[in-house]
Amino acid sequence: MTALHLADEGEAADLAAFLSRLLHYDRSAAVRLQAAGTALAVFGRPPSFEVLAIRAVRLAKPYENGLDVTLDVTVAAGELLESVDESAATAAVPGAVTGPPWAGVLPPRGGWRAEPGLPAPQELRGLVAASVAEFRSRTEALAPERRTRAELDRVGREIWSRTVAETGLPVRAVHAAQSLGFLRGAEQTLLSSGSWLRLRTPYGSVAVRRAGLGALGLSVR
Secondary structure: OEEEEEOOHHHHHHHHHHHHHHHHHOOOOEEEEEEEOOEEEEEEOOOOOOOEEEEEEEEOOOOOEOOEOEEEEEEEHHHHHHHOEOOOOEEEEOOOOOOOHHHHEEOOOOOOEEOOOOOOHHHHHHHHHHHHHHHHHHHHOOOHHHOOHHHHHHHHHHHHOOEOOOOOOEHHHHHHHHHOOOOOOOOOEEEEEOOEEEEEEOOEEEEEEOOOOOOOOOEEO
């Protein structure tokens, strides 16, 4: 296996925490790894949220494996997590797996521009809390015979598909950011590129396709 030398123990711990959260939502989760130089990007898709989660990891030295100076592979998140050695700040790249469909379509690397209208971090966290409370209240109020999976999903889609203010960012993207541990601190930025919106924080990003824009801006790699 190829060894990844992470910048420090903190980077290793953050990577392990991200992988653990993905596995919480999908025990068979896969992640796509892209490394070049001293930057490693880890892409995952927690199915409950229908968004793409991105965790940037700093490497201690430029990636190199023989003649290969870049890495681009889809692997099992569980196997990658098992290989993380926090004390040594290393991880091993597992064998490649057949990637799920989302792994072939990633946000573009460049062309991102800041979008206005994103509420303050405290308001975003309050919005998620209010949405969770509304979902719980509405589903608990359902008569037993109506409390079906289809009805719960319908209520969930209605709530989580709402947009944040006038930004076009669905509430589910903010919920995903909070659930994955990204929505901390006071620095969050909303970016757009083509058909993609991206909520970026110092701890990771959540990207989502904007509705109604077709395949514009897709980056198939």
